[in-house]
Amino acid sequence: MKDDDLARRIVDLLDGRTIATAESCTAGRVAEVLASVENATDFLRGGIVAYQEWVKRDLLGVTARSVLTEEAAAQMAIGAARLLRADITVSTTGVAGGDAEEGTPPGTVYIATSVNQKVTTAEHRFTGSPERVCEKARRQALVDLLSVMDPASDSARAAANST
Secondary structure, three states: OOHHHHHHHHHHHHOOOOEEEEEOOOOOHHHHHHHOOOOHHHOEEEEEEOOOHHHHHHHOOOOOOOOOOHHHHHHHHHHHHHHHOOOEEEEEEEEOOOOOEOOEOOOEEEEEEEEOOEEEEEEEEOOOOHHHHHHHHHHHHHHHHHHHHOOOOHHHHHHHHOO
């Protein structure tokens, strides 16, 4: 299943709810694929690219000791829901490439989803160039969101198996 197919499936499950993103390492890639779905203005509130630490802390309200943790990803998702008045959010933070940061190895990405104020987080490890890690993280964010929105979904399981 392609990323745009995952996005359409997610949109089909919104049922009148709204969605937003808070992205660090994916730098808006998740919002981009959601915005490509027809009638995106009906459901997509927007996205916040929180690449620098101060944006995560000052704008999104991240208080976690490190912004490279599942806790930070969860706080980013909650902050985006609050700021953009969205029912559903997905956030990404991590290290796409280069050297380890704060002890977090390259390829480590934390993804959080918030659906009806219930937050789910996950740590993922990807290999490849920074660009490839970001592509894999975008896809995983969509898979994680679909899995939370429709846990029994065959399409979520199939997409997860193809990452």
